[in-house]
Amino acid sequence: GQLTIIVRDKSIPLFYLQNWLASKSPRVEQRIGHGHVVIVQIGSQRVGFVVDTLIGQEEVVIKPLDNLLQGTPGMAGATITSDGHIALILDVPDLLKQYAAASRI
DSSP states (O other), rough: OOOOOEETTTTEEEEEEEHTTTTTSOOOOTTTSSSSSEEEEETTTEEEEEEEEOOOOOOOOBBOTTTTTTTTTTTEEEEEESSSSSSEEEEHHHHHHHHHHHHHH
């Protein structure tokens, strides 16, 4: 069945973001009770994503993805962080659309 998390007496579907984004790779062992959950909401739809770490918040300029990665589901672009690292920017509305489509199957 679908993993869920209860927040304020509401059940929210829970996904391991690493498995969601790397669907062709072998599944990562899901260690219940480990990780951070980021809850996103668009309209009335809420989903929780388990992530490895939380880095923080900063304003960034989103650059388009190279042709090789352009059109990758769930990816909006990339940026260079204040410490010089490259970070992919998630397209949360697209991730939620994928979730909605998968939950209809």
